[in-house]
Each structure stands twice: as C-alpha cells, then as structure tokens.
Amino acid sequence: MGLEYMLKKLGLAIAVGLLACSLTACGTARAESTEDVAGNLESAISAVEGVSSVNARHKASIGMGSTVSVRVTAEPGAVLDSVLNDSLMAFAGASDGISSTAAVSFQVTEDGQQNTIAPDAIGLQKSPTVREVRDFANGQ
Known part of the structure; x- marks a missing residue:
C-alpha cells in the first residue's frame, strides 16, 4: 500500500x-498594452479622408486570443465603401502589435445616419482576422 x-x-x-x-x-494577463495598440489604430484611421471619428478597442489575453473592435464615423456625404476600404488599409498598417489571428469587428457609419457597413461590403468576411485584413491590404 x-x-x-x-x-x-x-x-x-x-x-x-x-x-x-x-x-x-x-x-x-495582457500580452501588451492594449491602450497603446488602440491609440495607434485610432491615429492611423483618423487620418483617412472622410473619417469624422474613430473608436478602437483591443483586448489581448494570453491563452484566450485577441479581439479588436473598430467603429468609424464617416463625415456626412462621404462614400462609405471608400472610407471602409481606406480605413482597413490604415488598420493593416497600424496593426503591428496585434496577433494575426485576432478577430476584427469593424464598422463604418455615416455621421447622423443609420446606415452601417462592415468588411463584407467590400469582399472580406463580416468579421475577418487581422491576417485577412493585412492580406486584403497587401493585395490592393
């Protein structure tokens, strides 16, 4: 025994x-400073023509994956497809601190309007991964 x-x-x-x-x-446990990553995304996307405001959030957890949420408000009269396309390009360029497998929720809405579009409006999945957004940007 x-x-x-x-x-x-x-x-x-x-x-x-x-x-x-x-x-x-x-x-x-945070993989890195999510506030810095979100700030970089907001700065890059705010520079896009037709963008009125940007709200970005990045959540990174070791072992559970990362998520990114971006809400873009376009100026009145802006062409939403163009703002979305250019905003995704800016996102790809500013996404260095984000895991390529992170899920991305991305929406563009015209200021004062109800119409909202997502990446599926220009050929991506509705909620692509960061890698898919980067691949899209590199293919343009």
Whole structure:
C-alpha cells in the first residue's frame, strides 16, 4: 500500500498542478498594452479622408486570443465603401502589435445616419482576422 499510495498521490498532485497552469494561461494577463495598440489604430484611421471619428478597442489575453473592435464615423456625404476600404488599409498598417489571428469587428457609419457597413461590403468576411485584413491590404 505504501508505494502504490504514494504514486497515486504524486500523480494527483501533478494533475492538479497542470490544471492550475492551464487555467492561469487562460487568464487575463495582457500580452501588451492594449491602450497603446488602440491609440495607434485610432491615429492611423483618423487620418483617412472622410473619417469624422474613430473608436478602437483591443483586448489581448494570453491563452484566450485577441479581439479588436473598430467603429468609424464617416463625415456626412462621404462614400462609405471608400472610407471602409481606406480605413482597413490604415488598420493593416497600424496593426503591428496585434496577433494575426485576432478577430476584427469593424464598422463604418455615416455621421447622423443609420446606415452601417462592415468588411463584407467590400469582399472580406463580416468579421475577418487581422491576417485577412493585412492580406486584403497587401493585395490592393
């Protein structure tokens, strides 16, 4: 009973330790400064012709992946497809600090209007990954 009992206890202790490590990896530890990344995105997209305002958020968690949310308000009368296309190009250029597998939620709305378009309006998936946005930008 002595050796067998000790091996079972050791196995259980190792299993608990591995579980704890796995759960810690899925926690909310930040891979980098999400505020800096969001600020870089906002600065780049704000420079696009026809953009009135930008709200960008970046959430990076080690083990759980990253997400990016960008809401662009276009100036009244702006061509939304052009603003979306150019904003995605600016996003790709400013996306260095973001994982290529991060999911992207991107919307462009004309100021004071209800019409909103997403990347699927110009040939991408509705919620592309950062890699897909970069590939799109490189293919233009």
